[in-house]
Amino acid sequence: MSADTPRPVVRVSGLRKSFGEREVLRGIDVEVQAGEVVCVIGPSGSGKSTLLRCVNLLEQPTSGTVEVLGAEVTDPDVDIDRVRTHVGMVFQQFNLFSHRSVLDNCTMAQRTVLRRSRAEAEQVALANLERVGLADRAHAVPAQLSGGQQQRVAIARALSMDPQLMLFDEPTSALDPELVGDVLGVMRDLADAGMTMLVVTHEMAFAREVGDRVVFMDDGHVVEVGPAHQVIGAPREPRTQAFLQRVLDPTHRHDTSGTSPRV
């Protein structure tokens, strides 16, 4: 990346995505600067996961452009595998390779994609497993680990590729409540270390404390963007206010008249 003005790590503009008749993203503009942690919040079905998956092209956008690390991934001739090498992704369902050990999970792509030697790959893998507190489980198979441990391995696997951007797709949504903290702790450390992160999450406390900026999405639109403490602490848009009230105070009896949030 050349540039006097630093280029954003991710630049999404005019992004639209339809699944058949259903338009899930209706013109999204989002940027993520280097070193920034951007959290995407919003009701389920609002398109936030689809937005994230368009960044590394797990979903093919219908129109609009997505630039990642200076490469336009919406260009049909982009070498997407090369771009993905620099973009780590963590999934809601962990998606560890179930037939391989924890260590193999972390070395497979290093060896086949980055062409690192076994020794080097294992060294990098172990360092990252150490970072997520699981170096002692290197020879376990995924099925022997708890959900929280699996998710931390998934983070170590992504980090082993030395990514410049990490995408998190609801990383704690499939976890038992007592395991959420371990994973969020690892993500917080990662943010503190300066990693650029785009995080789709339902953890409002994480978004407020760790996020630099928060994007609130609803119904395929970005409704509100701003500093994390502002969007979550003092949202300006009625839809953001309604959503946050429901999330932060779920047992509250809601007023169902007037500008009620959609379900």
Add this chain to the structure above:
Amino acid sequence: MSVDLSASAGRARMSPRRRARVARGVQYVVLLAVLGLLLATADWETVGQTIFNPTSAAQMLDRVPNAFLNTVTYTLAAFAVGLSLGTVLALMRLSSVAPYRWIATAYVEFFRGIPALLVVIAVGYAVPIAFGVAFTSIVAVAAIALGAVAAAYISETVRAGIEAVPRGQVEAARSLGMSHTRTMVQVVLPQAFRTVMPPLTNEVLLLTKDTSLLFVLGQTREQFELTKVGRDALSTASGGLTGLFVIGAAYLLITIPLGILARRLERRTGGRP
């Protein structure tokens, strides 16, 4: 009106627990009755002479080990071809290139539909005439003919296995920068084969028995497989049906260890997440 559901109120009818006990008792009685009937009505002297005749068994025994080895060899050759070709067909079936899909579908429909015996005859006699080649070894014919048939079934099994691999596994591999092919080889196929281990074991067992079809090729003595040896023993009067039972036992000697091996392999390759 309230309903009285206490045990005493139900006395008039039998409780489900007692009914189940009676039903189990009846099943045991039926089993014992059938066994007793078989034992009582069979003519044991004749059975000893014609079905479990030790001298007759001893006569053929020296020919069994070679036939056993041949059966195993033919099976392995056919399975090697069946598994490789079957995997290729499965991948073709899932290809984004339409003609590959058509070819694979046509192949599967064709070879699933015609009897294996016809294929063996065709490869053994028609192909040499058509292409001017001569198969010197029966192993080659076994591999081609039985392998071609097995490939049709195996491809469907493998395809089901590939489709059963969770989408997330592919997405995880692709998000790490692995190419489509690499993902297939390192992530999808290993998991697919683990899933289809039980039906794949079935394929091997079926193949083992299908090697008996090779008799139509006219084998030399050294090429005899188990069933051929059994049929020969049948026609050498004295022992009656004994030969068939010896051969049956020999087949079980292949298939049962294979079943155990497959179960062990399945366990060793680990569970799902």
